Amino acid sequence: MIIGVNNLVKRYGELLAVDHLSFSVKEGEIFGLLGPNGSGKTTVINCILSLLDYDKGEIEIFGKVMSPDAYHIKRDIGIVMQNIAVYNELTVYGNIDYFCGLYINDKALRKKLVEEAIEFTGLSEFTKFYPKKLSGGLLRRLNIACGIAHKPKLIILDEPTVAVDPQSRNKILERIRKLNEQGSTVVYTSHYMEEVEQICTRIMILDRGKAIATGTKDELKAMISLGEKITVESFAITKQQLSDLRKLPGIVSVDYRENKLVIKSGKGKNNLESVLEFFKREKIQFGKIFSELPTLNDVFLEITGKELRD
Amino acid sequence: MFTHIFFNRLKCLLRDKMTIFWTMVFPLLLATFYQLAFSNLTANEKFQPVNIAVVDDENWDKNENFRQVLKDVSTAEDNLFNLQVISYDEAEKLLQNNKISGYIIVDEPIKLVVSKSDINQSIVKSFIDIYMQNYSAFDRILSENPAMLKQLTNNTGKRQTFVYETAFPGGKPNFVVNYFYSLIAMACFYGGFLGMREINEIQANISSVAARVNVAPVHKMKAFLSSSAASLLVQYCEMLILLSYMTFILGVSFGNKFGYILITTLIGSIAGLSFGAFISALAKKTEGVKSAILILTTMVCSFLSGMMQQSIKYSISRNVPFLSWINPLNLLTDSFYCLYYYDTLSRYAINIVVIIAFILIFSTTTYFILRRRKYASL
Ligand SMILES: Nc1ncnc2c1ncn2[C@@H]1O[C@H](COP(=O)(O)OP(=O)(O)O)[C@@H](O)[C@H]1O
Ligand SMILES: [Mg+2]
Numbered sequence: 134m135i136i137g138v139n140n141l142v143k144r145y146g147e148l149l150a151v152d153h154l155s156f157s158v159k160e161g162e163i164f165g166l167l168g169p170n171g172s173g174k175t176t177v178i179n180c181i182l183s184l185l186d187y188d189k190g191e192i193e194i195f196g197k198v199m200s201p202d203a204y205h206i207k208r209d210i211g212i213v214m215q216n217i218a219v220y221n222e223l224t225v226y227g228n229i230d231y232f233c234g235l236y237i238n239d240k241a242l243r244k245k246l247v248e249e250a251i252e253f254t255g256l257s258e259f260t261k262f263y264p265k266k267l268s269g270g271l272l273r274r275l276n277i278a279c280g281i282a283h284k285p286k287l288i289i290l291d292e293p294t295v296a297v298d299p300q301s302r303n304k305i306l307e308r309i310r311k312l313n314e315q316g317s318t319v320v321y322t323s324h325y326m327e328e329v330e331q332i333c334t335r336i337m338i339l340d341r342g343k344a345i346a347t348g349t350k351d352e353l354k355a356m357i358s359l360g361e362k363i364t365v366e367s368f369a370i371t372k373q374q375l376s377d378l379r380k381l382p383g384i385v386s387v388d389y390r391e392n393k394l395v396i397k398s399g400k401g402k403n404n405l406e407s408v409l410e411f412f413k414r415e416k417i418q419f420g421k422i423f424s425e426l427p428t429l430n431d432v433f434l435e436i437t438g439k440e441l442r443d
Numbered sequence: 444m445f446t447h448i449f450f451n452r453l454k455c456l457l458r459d460k461m462t463i464f465w466t467m468v469f470p471l472l473l474a475t476f477y478q479l480a481f482s483n484l485t486a487n488e489k490f491q492p493v494n495i496a497v498v499d500d501e502n503w504d505k506n507e508n509f510r511q512v513l514k515d516v517s518t519a520e521d522n523l524f525n526l527q528v529i530s531y532d533e534a535e536k537l538l539q540n541n542k543i544s545g546y547i548i549v550d551e552p553i554k555l556v557v558s559k560s561d562i563n564q565s566i567v568k569s570f571i572d573i574y575m576q577n578y579s580a581f582d583r584i585l586s587e588n589p590a591m592l593k594q595l596t597n598n599t600g601k602r603q604t605f606v607y608e609t610a611f612p613g614g615k616p617n618f619v620v621n622y623f624y625s626l627i628a629m630a631c632f633y634g635g636f637l638g639m640r641e642i643n644e645i646q647a648n649i650s651s652v653a654a655r656v657n658v659a660p661v662h663k664m665k666a667f668l669s670s671s672a673a674s675l676l677v678q679y680c681e682m683l684i685l686l687s688y689m690t691f692i693l694g695v696s697f698g699n700k701f702g703y704i705l706i707t708t709l710i711g712s713i714a715g716l717s718f719g720a721f722i723s724a725l726a727k728k729t730e731g732v733k734s735a736i737l738i739l740t741t742m743v744c745s746f747l748s749g750m751m752q753q754s755i756k757y758s759i760s761r762n763v764p765f766l767s768w769i770n771p772l773n774l775l776t777d778s779f780y781c782l783y784y785y786d787t788l789s790r791y792a793i794n795i796v797v798i799i800a801f802i803l804i805f806s807t808t809t810y811f812i813l814r815r816r817k818y819a820s821l
Pocket of ligand 1 (some may be wrong): 145150168169170171173174175176177221382495821
């Protein structure tokens with residue numbers, strides 16, 4: 134076990150930011166912490182790192198109790214904080230070298246690692262740049278490079294892609310997966326379900342400091358009743374037909390608004406087929422029709438009753 | 444690890460234009476400005492004796508000590524004053540006719556009567572202040588340590604010479620240097636900006652780089668001390684540049700105790716750094732507010748130590764001596780002044796001891812705040 138969190142409670146005054154949270158991260162995972170803004174992801178991470186004092190709970194990393202002076206543990210952790218943390222007076226190279234140097238004393242080894250990190254994050258053309266001259270995406274990449282250059286066993290990334298353009302974002306995700314393939318265990322927090330779905334092998338969904346569900350994405354989707362979501366666009370339907378549609382087997386809900394029909398069906402096969410048959414029978418004209426499998430947003434929606442997106 | 448942090452810190456500091464401006468460029472500009480403002484005063488190297496009078500009464504006759512000192516500084520050799528011993532009425536008349544800059548009434552304390560405020564008048568005033576300070580110190584030592592009395596009475600003949608030598612060893616006093624000394628004190632305390640930055644970049648609840656350093660396998664105190672050492676080096680070098688500029692370009696005199704001057708500057712730099720760290724660790728405010736607090740306290744303390752108006756320093760040490768003891772900038776200013784004016788180091792040593800006490804207060808408080816390993820909130 135790489136991380137073990139047991140019964141963690143953190144309050145900010147009256148606000149219960151982390152509510153009796155327990156989870157563990159196993160070696161080799163890309164563990165996703167998914168939750169809307171303010172759900173407590175950063176707070177959890179900072180507690181794990183012993184930056185924040187917490188009210189209750191135990192935290193172990195690599196099977197040892199984590200504390201502010203557990204340097205033997207810290208040595209093997211790499212952190213990419215939510216906020217950009219670099220020195221404005223040091224260049225791209227200087228920053229990576231500085232932070233890497235807090236972990237690695239051997240100069241030759243450090244040089245090699247820094248160059249690898251630069252290569253890895255695609256910053257080769259910018260090594261002499263000062264942070265102020267970098268675009269948002271490049272700055273994020275520098276922030277990542279500073280956190281991972283020393284090749285840690287455990288990498289924790291807290292929303293590393295906030296405010297990054299889609300192209301850079303994909304590159305960053307690719308690289309995180311690569312780090313994982315090279316042997317690092319990764320903890321990844323985000324409020325973008327697509328990202329988490331894309332790279333995480335296991336996901337914990339967080340809401341108001343509570344874990345509302347944990348599992349692989351398929352496991353999470355299996356937890357909810359929704360099996361399929363069918364959307365039909367631009368057509369006309371009578372009230373009677375709507376209520377008949379609702380009565381079809383397997384249909385959970387039917388929602389009709391502004392020429393757009395959203396049909397949610399439970400688990401099971403041939404849902405789309407039976408809807409199409411119904412349309413044919415009733416001679417209903419329709420434009421676009423498509424069917425989707427549930428997303429993590431649907432999981433979140435069904436469990437909490439609200440949208441994951443802000 | 445020490446060198447890694449130290450050298451990277453040096454790089455950062457030397458590129459931090461804002462801090463360099465406040466800690467070095469600004470004091471250099473001020474020094475230049477002072478030089479321009481005082482140039483007609485210092486150009487007046489040939490010192491014109493000041494015409495003064497002393498009221499010839501019973502007290503004057505009795506106060507042999509003061510009489511001797513005043514006569515000594517009015518002799519051909521030193522020639523600070525053109526002294527006339529006359530009656531009260533005559534003195535008043537001479538003053539009204541602008542024939543003298545002021546007259547002295549020997550009383551408890553010694554009084555100076557002047558009609559207008561100018562440089563001559565402040566020379567007389569400074570002389571009396573210095574005399575009073577030394578004389579009261581002398582008195583105090585005697586009352587606290589009667590054993591010394593015997594020793595001193597054995598040397599009664601030397602006693603006046605001692606007081607006199609303590610007052611003006613270097614011959615002609617230069618009344619402008621004090622402005623520059625308090626400017627150095629101010630520059631030392633602007634080094635507080637460096638100390639402030641050190642705190643901001645080690646406290647995870649203040650900055651995100653600090654959070655990154657805090658999660659690294661480095662002892663927090665070691666990281667702090669390594670990078671503060673770089674700050675101190677930068678600050679000390681800046682102070683040496685300022686000192687050299689004043690000495691070699693502006694021609695400000697610091698006396699001849701060079702070793703002590705360098706040590707005093709170093710102690711001043713440490714005091715400034717630890718003061719900035721102290722403010723920064725203590726005040727849970729934004730960086731802007733902390734800078735404002737730092738600038739404001741430094742300005743007020745500089746003002747009270749006579750940076751804008753020298754007489755303020757004297758009137759504080761006369762009327763509210765407590766204030767001059769709790770003002771580290773005043774102590775620092777006074778230390779330089781002691782090195783310039785006095786042969787003996789006793790007053791200098793007391794100043795330095797109090798400054799070091801301040802440093803200890805600043806740094807232990809900072810230490811206890813820094814020692815916190817986890818934060819309640821980031
Ligand atoms: N320093 C703090 N003081 C008070 N409340 C805080 C502080 N930091 C975070 N919070 C609150 O704690 C909750 C969790 O915040 P955070 O951990 O930052 O969430 P996330 O990272 O998921 O966006 C939020 O309601 C936030 O407002
Ligand atoms: Mg967050």
